[in-house]
Amino acid sequence: MKIKKILILGSTGSIGKSTLNVIKKYKSEIKIVCLSSNKNYKKLYKQSKLFNVKNLIITDYKYFLKSKEYFKNKKINIFPNVSEYLKKNKKKIDLVIVGISGLEGLMPTIEIIPFTKNLASANKESIICGWKFIQSKAKKYKTNFIPIDSEHFSVWSLINNDKDLISKIYLTASGGPLLNSPSKNLKNINIKKVINHPNWSMGKKISTDSASMMNKVFEVIEASKIFNLKKQTIKIIVHPKSIVHAIVVFKNGLIKVLIHETSMEIPIFNIIFKNTKEYFYRKTDINFKSLNGINFIKPDTKKFPYINILNKYIFKNTYFETILVTINDELVRLFLNKKISFLKMQKLLLKFINYYSFTKYYNEFPKNTNDIYIMADKVKAYLKKNEKIFK
Structure with missing residues (x-):
């Protein structure tokens, strides 16, 4: 098997770490071209040393600036996002693993598709809210999509x-x-x-x-x-x-x-080594x-x-999916911050998705990925403005 080139988005999260656990055994057959994290640049550096990775992406700009100082004498290229990495690295990659959580994973997923033969994603939010854009771009660039x-x-x-x-x-x-x-x-x-x-x-x-x-x-x-x-x-x-x-x-x-x-190492192993009979999980x-x-x-x-x-709503790539995902994200955040109870979280979500402020968008379609982000921001702004409804 020729050396496979792999890029991991979200390498410090659970999917990323599982992927690296799989690759650890086969380092001589796999070259990791880039790793990314939102904030955890110190963990990213440890990963880069272990797997000899020369390109790192840190997407939180505050931590990107911090990391520039941290990596100053370490002969590693640091980028603030996927698009900046791609400006310098345009060669086709064999496989991209998307382990980013949240809607933040949508834009990098769309951007990376033209540069990879295979895209394997565990990013639920990007698939739920932006599948038609992912599918369309993957078809255009003949990129295989594999769910993780x-x-x-x-x-x-x-x-x-x-x-x-x-x-x-x-x-x-x-x-x-x-x-x-x-x-x-x-x-x-x-x-x-x-x-x-x-x-x-x-x-x-x-x-x-x-x-x-x-x-x-x-x-x-x-x-x-x-x-x-x-x-x-x-x-x-x-x-x-x-x-x-x-x-x-x-x-x-x-x-x-x-x-x-x-x-999760089992699906990841089978994605990395699909169509090869030379390697075994164990x-x-x-x-x-x-x-x-x-x-x-x-x-x-x-x-x-x-x-x-699932019985009440139709999922047809409208703004409904983005509104549902965003409301859930915000309510889970409040629950984990001890602002609302578990039952309150459930009751509020089922109540909010029926508000006219949201239902009026359920028959409208986002024209591009930016529309999805704009809608997510609208939902967050509405919930913040009406904080009294959480009490």
Whole structure:
């Protein structure tokens, strides 16, 4: 195999670190051309030393300026954003891993597409809000798109060229830390309990989204866009062990199930080494003990009311997706800052998405990525102006 050139956006986050863990074993076969972080330039430097990376992107301008002094005598090129990096580095990359969280990941994703053969993304917000722009640009530059999230990667792996035969897709949800908590106990649930995911090690934001099941709502929207399927085709099923990641039911009577341990390194390994038979994740066999007692549960929409959003709204690349993502981001931030309770967070979101101030945009379409950012800013400004509604 020739040396693969890889760029990692968000290398200090969980997806980035998982990617580097995979690459660590194969450093002689892979060249990392660039790493990026929002603020964590000291961690970025440690990564650059370990993997001999000469180009780094620090997107928070305050920390970019700090890092310039820090890197002054270290023979490393520092850039404030992807576009500045691309001005100096125009050669096609084999693979870009997008591990940035939030809508901040949309613009770099769009900008990098012409310069990579393969784009693998775990950035939910950019897919949910800007899929039509990602898809259009990827098609124009013949860039392959591969989803990283375990559920979407599993579906992508299972369907091959049989998309027209799909009858139903089930995305599995662990149920998070609150699955077995009685609803009456959720009133005073604390942050520590909410972010203590039983199966996955994740950041506070995504752990909160998992506990509320908003994460799974987002994944259904993502899947409908990535695979061009009606949302009615995609269902959520609770599977507490989290070893089954997706189930695809076909019209020919076949049902395919994808199982792997709860590690994001497995999808990432298979993305990096797809179409090669020279490398193996590691010697493994089936752990039958973990497979025994697999159970699937219909999600409780009273405990997880966000799931009802999937029945009520149509996802057709309007401003609705951006408004939903932004409201959720702001409310999760308030919850994690102890400004509102977990239940209040849920009630407010379900209330806000019905406000006329937002619903009037649900049949309007963003014309470009900048429109998406403008709408996100409008939503934040509205919520800030009306802070009294949080009390």
